[in-house]
Amino acid sequence: MSYITPAGPRNGFGAAFAAGLLFALALFVFIRNIEAFEVPALVGMPGRVDVLTTELYKSIKEVPPRVGYASAFSVVMLIIVGALLFLYGKMSKQAERYASITGKGFRPRPFALGRGRWIAGLVILVNFAIVLALPISAILWTSLMPFVRPMRWMALGTTTIKHYEAVVSSPYYLGLALNTLMVSAGTATVVMLLALVAGWLAARRKPGAAIVDQLITMPLVFPGLVLGIALLEIGLRFPIPIYGTLWLIGLAFVIRYMPYGMRYAYSGVLQIHSELEQAASVSGANIRESLRLIVGPLLIPALTSGWLFIFLIAAKEMSLPLLLAGPSSQTISVAMFDLWANGQGGEVAALGLMWVTFMTIVATTFYRIARRLSLSSFGH
Amino acid sequence: MSATEADLDVSLLSKTFPNTGEGPAGGVQGANFALASGTFFTLLGPSGCGKTTTLRCIAGLEQPDSGIIRLGDRVFFDHSSGTNVPLNLRNIGMVFQSYAIWPHMTVFENVAFPLRVAKDRRYGRGEIDRRVDEALDTVELLALKSRSATRLSGGQQQRVALARAIVRKPRLLLLDEPLSNLDAALREEMRKELKKLQAQIGVTTVYVTHDQAEALEMSDHIAVMQQGRIVQLASPRNIYRNPSNAFVAGFVGSTNWLSGMARGDGSGMVVNLANSQSSIRCIQRKVELEGRDVLVSVRPETITLRDVHSTVPDRTNRLMGRVSFAGFSGGSMRYQVNSNELKLEAYGSPDSTWNEGDEVCIDFGTDAASIFEA
Numbered sequence: 001m002s003y004i005t006p007a008g009p010r011n012g013f014g015a016a017f018a019a020g021l022l023f024a025l026a027l028f029v030f031i032r033n034i035e036a037f038e039v040p041a042l043v044g045m046p047g048r049v050d051v052l053t054t055e056l057y058k059s060i061k062e063v064p065p066r067v068g069y070a071s072a073f074s075v076v077m078l079i080i081v082g083a084l085l086f087l088y089g090k091m092s093k094q095a096e097r098y099a100s101i102t103g104k105g106f107r108p109r110p111f112a113l114g115r116g117r118w119i120a121g122l123v124i125l126v127n128f129a130i131v132l133a134l135p136i137s138a139i140l141w142t143s144l145m146p147f148v149r150p151m152r153w154m155a156l157g158t159t160t161i162k163h164y165e166a167v168v169s170s171p172y173y174l175g176l177a178l179n180t181l182m183v184s185a186g187t188a189t190v191v192m193l194l195a196l197v198a199g200w201l202a203a204r205r206k207p208g209a210a211i212v213d214q215l216i217t218m219p220l221v222f223p224g225l226v227l228g229i230a231l232l233e234i235g236l237r238f239p240i241p242i243y244g245t246l247w248l249i250g251l252a253f254v255i256r257y258m259p260y261g262m263r264y265a266y267s268g269v270l271q272i273h274s275e276l277e278q279a280a281s282v283s284g285a286n287i288r289e290s291l292r293l294i295v296g297p298l299l300i301p302a303l304t305s306g307w308l309f310i311f312l313i314a315a316k317e318m319s320l321p322l323l324l325a326g327p328s329s330q331t332i333s334v335a336m337f338d339l340w341a342n343g344q345g346g347e348v349a350a351l352g353l354m355w356v357t358f359m360t361i362v363a364t365t366f367y368r369i370a371r372r373l374s375l376s377s378f379g380h
Numbered sequence: 381m382s383a384t385e386a387d388l389d390v391s392l393l394s395k396t397f398p399n400t401g402e403g404p405a406g407g408v409q410g411a412n413f414a415l416a417s418g419t420f421f422t423l424l425g426p427s428g429c430g431k432t433t434t435l436r437c438i439a440g441l442e443q444p445d446s447g448i449i450r451l452g453d454r455v456f457f458d459h460s461s462g463t464n465v466p467l468n469l470r471n472i473g474m475v476f477q478s479y480a481i482w483p484h485m486t487v488f489e490n491v492a493f494p495l496r497v498a499k500d501r502r503y504g505r506g507e508i509d510r511r512v513d514e515a516l517d518t519v520e521l522l523a524l525k526s527r528s529a530t531r532l533s534g535g536q537q538q539r540v541a542l543a544r545a546i547v548r549k550p551r552l553l554l555l556d557e558p559l560s561n562l563d564a565a566l567r568e569e570m571r572k573e574l575k576k577l578q579a580q581i582g583v584t585t586v587y588v589t590h591d592q593a594e595a596l597e598m599s600d601h602i603a604v605m606q607q608g609r610i611v612q613l614a615s616p617r618n619i620y621r622n623p624s625n626a627f628v629a630g631f632v633g634s635t636n637w638l639s640g641m642a643r644g645d646g647s648g649m650v651v652n653l654a655n656s657q658s659s660i661r662c663i664q665r666k667v668e669l670e671g672r673d674v675l676v677s678v679r680p681e682t683i684t685l686r687d688v689h690s691t692v693p694d695r696t697n698r699l700m701g702r703v704s705f706a707g708f709s710g711g712s713m714r715y716q717v718n719s720n721e722l723k724l725e726a727y728g729s730p731d732s733t734w735n736e737g738d739e740v741c742i743d744f745g746t747d748a749a750s751i752f753e754a
Binding site: 282 | 439440441467468469470471472473474476477478480482483484493494497498499541544548
């Protein structure tokens with residue numbers, strides 16, 4: 001029997017562990033950045049700073065679109081990202097191996113920072129300011145100014161609510177909001193229903209479950225834009241005319257968010273003692289009845305959190321609808337992108353701020369209701 | 381009992397698991413037993429002996445590699461003919477170790493579930509109400525009918541699980557260590573109740589446990605299992621008094637082990653104890669052990685401590701020793717006595733008054749010593 005003392009931050013083991021973890025994390029951020037489209041498109045393209053994803057986007061939006069070029073580009077990107085993700089998977093697994101021998105000293109121990117507390121406090125404040133306060137106040141400022149201008153005291157005199165009026169009075173935005181809510185809610189519902197079955201198959205190690213799990217997790221490798229181009233081509237060749245409709249966007253969303261839904265459902269099923277299902281089978285229930293009457297209801301907390309998560313990320317997704325939306329299937333994020341490209345910064349800001357507020361209210365309300373429902377059905 | 385009149389008939393049942401290297405693999409090899417209707421039958425053994433696997437094969441939760449499982453005239457599983465009735469069509473009542481009460485349902489809904497999903501017939505609303513009430517009444521839980529399943533104590537959950545298992549009046553009831561999660565006092569109480577209830581509804585029952593006291597008290601027949609095999613199948617009394625091997629003797633009840641060399645003597649045997657000049661007699665005769673090293677099992681309650689000047693009763697072995705521990709445990713006195721290098725455990729009446737250091741005679745009957753291969 002060997003005894004393992006929890007590694008402190010000062011000894012060599014702890015340092016090696018931290019370095020491995022940090023490197024894996026850095027790699028992950030690197031991959032996410034390669035795939036990133038929104039920021040380079042909004043900030044980079046106007047200044048003619050092009051990256052892989054913006055080049056891809058431009059080639060498909062040219063008239064006529066260079067589909068072959070874009071597809072070739074997509075494959076190259078897929079290979080790069082795939083290789084990096086594979087490397088990341090190996091590294092994080094290695095980091096986990098270190099993590100699993102921390103022994104029982106796992107409980108977090110608060111310790112006094114001493115003089116360092118001021119620095120730590122400052123870091124937290126600065127982080128909050130940069131990540132949340134600064135952008136929101138900038139948007140608020142822009143939305144209240146007649147045209148895009150820097151923050152100055154003297155500009156306060158020109159404060160106007162005309163952008164808000166424009167957004168509220170236009171039925172166009174209402175239609176967009178409805179489109180966005182419909183496709184997001186629809187996607188979240190379909191994904192979680194599929195995930196219930198797939199997650200159950202995987203968690204209970206049913207035959208074929210490994211393949212299902214692999215297939216569902218695969219879209220993680222696809223950068224949003226690459227998936228969009230793939231679906232664009234599918235949409236054009238599909239026998240049913242779904243090109244340019246919300247259905248195509250919904251299909252793309254389902255493929256893109258299945259891996260996330262799967263994780264929610266999978267870990268949810270793992271929480272359910274398998275004897276609960278076996279008791280149902282012995283009682284006479286077939287697989288369908290077990291899923292509908294036992295596993296489904298018990299999974300409701302996991303399914304609702306998964307639903308909310310997917311609903312929220314789908315509602316803000318930009319790259320897929322940007323490629324796939326037709327004239328009648330625009331979403332809020334596409335509208336914002338177009339407004340921005342047209343130089344209507346004030347309206348983008350007003351719309352964005354209202355949308356963020358609305359979604360926050362929706363999410364909070366939903367969370368409260370779901371919590372109350374699960375309280376009433378589980379009693380704890 | 382012939383196989384044709386048996387209610388549950390299991391023959392040559394085998395199921396092995398690929399060894400994953402995590403603890404005992406826990407398969408079962410060539411298990412055979414046939415139970416008359418209404419029998420309380422217990423599979424007893426340490427963890428990994430195959431008792432739970434056997435139970436799960438009967439339930440249909442595991443598919444055996446080979447063998448036949450039959451309930452009445454219905455064949456559940458027959459390897460040679462490829463028969464395998466799906467578990468949800470076997471109409472068996474089962475209580476799981478974790479009780480497996482569905483937390484999102486009330487007590488009533490839990491018990492009604494088997495009636496609602498039954499495939500052999502449809503139950504009307506009135507009949508469901510009546511049957512659930514009847515089952516809950518049997519386990520004395522009728523008052524808690526509409527309570528949420530999460531607001532039940534361990535003992536109450538256990539009763540709900542039982543009511544759910546008997547609500548369809550199954551022909552066979554399977555119990556997988558149902559008492560192991562209860563505290564000691566409740567466990568003793570539930571043993572009695574479970575046994576009474578089983579006799580009352582008269583259902584053939586297979587009970588799995590690693591607790592020998594439970595098995596002895598509740599069962600009509602016990603199968604002791606070791607490493608996937610049934611090593612003895614007999615009544616509780618027989619298992620306790622005539623264990624078929626040293627494993628059974630040691631596992632069922634506590635015992636003292638004496639080692640020595642055996643030889644035949646008249647109708648019985650004599651064992652010359654190792655590290656001692658003494659020898660003991662035994663009325664058993666196992667010819668195959670003559671001239672060999674053996675182990676002798678003597679149960680603590682068969683030992684009587686007597687005064688050094690007392691006369692030896694008939695058919696009694698006597699060793700001389702000294703009390704090294706005396707402890708009063710309420711219902712009895714527990715002694716440890718040393719004889720040369722032997723340490724023996726002995727139980728006395730609570731009124732016996734031997735003290736540590738007393739010289740005593742350690743007496744036990746020639747019928748109380750069982751001899752096994754060393």
